[in-house]
Amino acid sequence: MVDFFNSKELLIDGISKLKSSKIPNPEIDARILLSYAINYQNTIYMHNDISISKKDKNKFYCFLDKRIQGKPVSRILGSRNFWKNNFLINKYTLDPRPDSEVIIDVLTKTCSNSSNHFQVLDLGSGSGCIGLSLIDEIKNTSLLSVDICKQSLEILNKNANRLNLMNKLHCAQINWFENTWIENIKIITQNEKLFSKNKFDIIVCNPPYIKSSDIEKLQTEVKNYDPLVSLDGGIDGCDSYRAIFKDLRELLAVGGVCLFEIGYDLLDNIKIILKEFNLNLIKVHKDFYGHSRVIEIN
Numbered sequence: 001m002v003d004f005f006n007s008k009e010l011l012i013d014g015i016s017k018l019k020s021s022k023i024p025n026p027e028i029d030a031r032i033l034l035s036y037a038i039n040y041q042n043t044i045y046m047h048n049d050i051s052i053s054k055k056d057k058n059k060f061y062c063f064l065d066k067r068i069q070g071k072p073v074s075r076i077l078g079s080r081n082f083w084k085n086n087f088l089i090n091k092y093t094l095d096p097r098p099d100s101e102v103i104i105d106v107l108t109k110t111c112s113n114s115s116n117h118f119q120v121l122d123l124g125s126g127s128g129c130i131g132l133s134l135i136d137e138i139k140n141t142s143l144l145s146v147d148i149c150k151q152s153l154e155i156l157n158k159n160a161n162r163l164n165l166m167n168k169l170h171c172a173q174i175n176w177f178e179n180t181w182i183e184n185i186k187i188i189t190q191n192e193k194l195f196s197k198n199k200f201d202i203i204v205c206n207p208p209y210i211k212s213s214d215i216e217k218l219q220t221e222v223k224n225y226d227p228l229v230s231l232d233g234g235i236d237g238c239d240s241y242r243a244i245f246k247d248l249r250e251l252l253a254v255g256g257v258c259l260f261e262i263g264y265d266l267l268d269n270i271k272i273i274l275k276e277f278n279l280n281l282i283k284v285h286k287d288f289y290g291h292s293r294v295i296e297i298n
Helices: 007-020 026-037 054-068 073-077 098-111 129-137 150-162 181-191 212-217 239-245 267-276
Strands: 004-006 051-053 079-082 085-088 118-123 141-147 169-173 200-205 252-261 281-286 292-297
Touching (some): 004 007, 004 054, 007 051, 026 054, 026 073, 051 054, 054 073, 073 079, 079 129, 085 129, 085 150, 098 129, 098 252, 098 281, 129 141, 129 150, 141 181, 150 169, 169 181, 239 267, 267 292
Parallel strands (some): 118 141, 118 200, 141 169
Antiparallel strands (some): 252 292
16 A cells, blocks of 8 residues: 655645755745755645645655755756756756856846847856857857856766757867867867858856855855865965956957956956957846856957
8 A cells, every 4th residue: 555645734744854954945945955856847835635645745845854954955857947948957067046047047138139140158058058048049049058067068968968959069078277278169160061160159158266265154055065176266366267358359259248257246357358368348238136257348
């Protein structure tokens, strides 16, 4: 005989456990975790009356234990919603965040209705949430996604396959701190049929920008679960910006645009670096909290 349990009772108990452990947003987290535990297509609410097997109940409580230990919901589930899609993640990829959606919002407003073909470069692509969201929204596009980590590119390919975007994508393992990184990108654009030129109309990037001394001050969910290589921006948080801006003109097509995510407190330093490398700051875009979050440059 299989034991069954009521979803409302499990949900109430799950919320109580998360609350007592001082987990933020306990109601939301408990609903999501229970929904995933039973493979329910929609989010479960109190008014739902669903019979749940003992196996799925145990799965739910396993999820709760991980959440109570500080593991983010997205890391428990292995995926995160971003823009209009759900993206797989792993321990090698940064957890996608709403702040990065500012990049998509800006570019879709300016490019979606254009008949032009856009060649896109996504630097430090991680799960692919930014680059793949762009080429999903802007139809006449081709994308080169580069990342330092092989395992990140593997998850990116899985996401591209789920979104039926493999025919618009090429991936490469490239480190922008190496002297040959620009040359390696140019070799790809010269040899891959996907690309018609060796420069890009759109360049997007969410580089590591946390100051090294601030890493330990981050929330447990961030410092213990996001990869350090995706967080640590060096002493002043600007190491990656210097490395990329130094050679950016070699990659940007005439009339092209670059959008970089930045730390909310880095704008003044980044303006100095842009001036050093003769790059123009076109606009600073705010995030949902009113912080300077994305710079538009050419």
